[in-house]
Amino acid sequence: MMEIRFALRDDLSVLKDIFWTHINAYNEYISHGELQMGVAEADVSGGTLKTRPAGNGEEMWMKYINAKFDSPDAVIMVAEEDGFITGFCVAEITDDGADPFGVLCDLLVNGQYRGRGIGGELLQMALKWLKDRGISDVYLESGKNNVDAHEFFRRRGFVHVSDVFRLV
Structure with a gap:
């Protein structure tokens, strides 16, 4: 039976494995957030941005996820089935000087458990x-080319708001 629970620090290595396996298999997951925090890097060739995991990306991701654990304005939740973590999400509350708003930072499900x-x-x-x-x-x-995720979120009420550009 599946259970959603708050993540524990003891879950970190499993979360890292899920994230890192996914980002290596699906570069389309990479968005400006992964580039900004050093988890991924990019090159421009022929006007096209090509992304990939950064050489020190695992270390940078651990800094990111530990900061979320330490923040009272962030939450990490895991899906667990029969003692096995099948996915996780990270959300936080932030503001830009106006009213606070929520950000869904990450949502990943281990490939073999998708569609359930x-x-x-x-x-x-x-x-x-x-x-x-x-x-x-x-x-x-x-990520710009993460069309499966785009459709997933559209089906749940999210709408496309903007595009992010990077100076190269």
Whole structure:
């Protein structure tokens, strides 16, 4: 039976494995967030941005995820089935000097468990966590070519807001 629970520090190595396996297999997951935090890097060739995991990306991701664990304005949730973590999500509350808003930072499900509703359950729990804190304005970022994720989020009420450009 699947359970959604708050992540523990003891879960970190499994979360890293899920993230790193996914980012290596699916470069389309990489968005500006991974580039900004040094988890991924990019080259421009013929006007096209080509992304890949950074050489020290695992170390940089561990810094990122540990900061989320340490933040009272962030949550990490895991989906667990029979003692095995099948996916996780990271959400946070932030502001830009105006009203606080929510950000869904990451949502990943281990490949062999996709299509079973785990991602939807993780998303709902993250949205509930935000709502319980008075947050209803929620954003997320997704890699430009991550069309499966785009469709997943559209089906759950998210709409495309903007594009992010990077000076090269």
